[in-house]
Amino acid sequence: MSNKVVRDKNWWKESIIYQIYPWSFKDSNGDGIGDLQGIISKLDYIKSLGIDMVWLNPIYKSPNDDNGYDISDYYDIMREMGTMEDFDTLVKELHDRKIRLMMDIIVNHTSDEHPWFADARQSRENPYYSYYHWWPAEKGKPPRRYSHFDPAGNAWSYNKATDSYYLHYFSEKMPDLSWENPDVRKAIYDIMRFWFNKGIDGFRMDAICYISKDTTWPEVEEIVKEKYRSDWSAYYAHGPHLHEYLQEMHRETLDRPDVTTLAEASGITKDEALLFVKEDRKELHMLYHFEGVQLGFAKEGYKRLEPGGLNLPEMKQLYTDWNNVFAEGGWGTIYLGTHDQPRMVTRWGNDEEQYREISAKLLITFLLTMRATPIFYYGDELGMTNIRFEKIEDYKDIETINMYKYVKSQGGDTERFLKDAQITGRDNGRTPFQWDESPNAGFTTGKPWLKINDNYKFINAAAQDRDERSILRYFRQLVLLRKHKPVLTYGAYELLDPDHPQVYTYTRTLDEEKLLIVLNFSKEEVLYKLPFVLDIDTEPLVNNMLSFRLENNEITLSPYQALIFGPLPTELQPLRDEAQALVEEQPSGKMKEKNSSLESNELAI
Structure with missing residues (x-):
């Protein structure tokens, strides 16, 4: 099959997902906790982003041992979040704005209070x-x-x-359900149908790969150590009846074109991904993996990063390999931050003030130009950063708190643990949304359930809405670009210069249109020789900076500069010595340094 041919089109492939952690988005009643009415009050803002679907973290009735991932009633709304009437209003108001809703559902376990x-x-x-x-x-x-x-x-x-x-694979207050019991499965399918009948458009399925257990309960520590490299998630994700259950779920609840599913695929390798999402398997629609966000973790310590920073060739190869998984079937997603991850600009960009905005724009460019459904976490569009708590008492996250207790009980280095958590801890991504410069960032009139980052006074939605060069404005325009160019959804992806240590370059090609994406993932200025001969008058379609420099087919890339060139001919001339000589013979204008902003190019429609 030609790599320029579009396979089956689907609305969820063309969607851009915006994840909302309801605890932290907007509080409407002053109790310090975000709620459904708070979200409803900000729907026009959400619409202004251009996104297509909201992924809403759990809002079911819960004692909140893990902020809603411990459900005590699947048919009711968490008291802190509001009422079922609020939920019905949210669905209607989203749909009126042509935005779909994906609910987070947890069916591996319940609360012990269920x-x-x-x-x-x-x-x-x-x-x-x-x-x-x-x-x-x-x-x-x-x-x-x-x-x-x-x-x-x-x-x-x-x-x-x-x-x-x-x-309980998670907290002792979250006992695992026995999917081996058909009555359990029937009850779960009834729950799913209830919410579909309420008008939702899909489910993000938490820990869905864990649902099948080997109920002979063999001793498996050596198997986990040898076969799964001591990764218990990988063992848990390979229960004997997993795919049988997912196919039954599809038959019972998902065999309809108007809904979609997003699987949290912890423990799944790229070699197994199509078993979950290939169309003829009739299981799920999309999944997201953890290999990308786990890049750089050291073997020692808990979520500890290796010194030396990002290994870009390794990152490029990983995302290319995952792209190739879905080249002929199924569909993937791409993300850099969720409720389980730190803030993407801190983890993958650079949150030093001189680089924060430009690196945030680079990451947005990356996510919106890859061949997968992009997922953005609330605040990504502002470049919100890690809060970097210094004391364990500041954390609310059960994972961080209990792992701290574990490290302490083992005589481990708790100071080092807290230092690591400042970069990788989950609460970094859960601080309240920074709406404006008013007290508590406009999030609440009460005491916030989790501390608000002090930088809200200059990182907030209101300020960025006024600034034509802000991250928020850039985000909206890149979303618009993806909407207007199907090549960015369905076009073939090809990695170029895989071994370059600082620059990530690739093309997207569909029919007769080709785009070239050049991303400098470093804080160094890089003299980069383009892999193709470009016309001397070629201007970037997108540039996250005010200018670019081009001479003899070499670009001087500023730190974290992101460029998109196109549309270009599909058969570009590769850069050879003789081709380079032709470029150098151009009589004038060898050096090109022009103002080139996002707003001044084709993108400003």
Whole structure:
């Protein structure tokens, strides 16, 4: 098949997703916690971004051991978030603005306060006992399983009334459901249909790869160590009936063109991705992987980055490999920040004030020019940064708090842990949205549930809305560009100069249109020889700076400069010595240094 041919078009492939963490977006009632009415009040702002779908983190009834990822009632709204009437209003108002809604759903586990588990833990004879995974105490110690959120790393907790241990891959307040029980699966499908009938357009499926368990409960520590390189997520993601359950889910709830799914694919490799999203598999629609956001993590320590910064050739190869996975089937997504990640400009750009804006624009350019559905996290469009808490008492995130307890219990270096968390901790990405320079950044009239970054006085939506050169304005225009150029959605991707340590260059090609994207991922000025001979009068379609310098087919790239050239001929002349000589023979204008801004080019429609 030609790499210039568009495969099946789908609305979710053409969408740009905007993730909202409702706790931190906008508080409407002064209790310091964001809510549905707060989101509703900002829908015109959301529409102004040009995005197509909102991914909303959990708003179901919950005791909030993990901010809503522990559900106590799938059919009700969390008290802090509002009411079902508020939700119905949100759906209607989004749809009136032609914005779809993707709900976050958690079906690997419930809260321990869910009525199912409240009944299950009373007696082994209770019908709901079989809704969860148990290990009878008379059989001795349960086989080792790791918990992501348990301070001791133990995924089994003892329940006195039943004299048995229950399984929890996350917090002890989040017991895992037994998908092996068909009644559980039926109940989950009923839940999904309920929300589809409420008018939602899709589900982001939390920890969906964990739902199938080997209920013979073998001892697996050596298997995890040898086969999965001590990655428990990878072991958990390979249950014996996983794909059988996903195909059943599709038949029961997803076999319709108006909905989509986004799978959190922790533990899944690129070799397995198509098993989840290839069209003829009839399982899910899109997934997102963790290989990209885990780049640079050291083997020692928890979420500790290797010294030396970003290894760009490694990053380029990884994202190219993932692109190639979906070249002939299925579909992927691309993101650099979520509620589980730090702020993207701190982690992947440079949040020093001289580089923050320009590197944020570079990252936005990268996400909106790759061949995948881009996901942006609220605040990415402003270049919001990590807050860098200095004390464990400032954190609200269960993962960070319990891992700190674990490191302390093991006699580890807690000071080093806190230093690492300033870069990679999840609460960095959960601080309240910075609306304006008024008290509490315009987020709340009360005390914010999580501290607000002090830089809100100069990083906020109101200020950037007034500034023609702001990150927010740039974001809106790049979104507009992607909407007007199908080549950026469906065009073939080709990596160029894979070994260059500072510059990420690639093309996107569809039919007779080609775009060339050049991204300087460093804070150094780079003299970069273009891989193709460009006409001497070629201007960049997009430039995240005010000027660019071109001489003899070489560009002097400023720190974090991002350029898009095009449309170009699909058969560009490769740069050879003789071709370069022809360029050098141009009689005048060898050196080109022109004002070239986003707003002054074709993009300003």
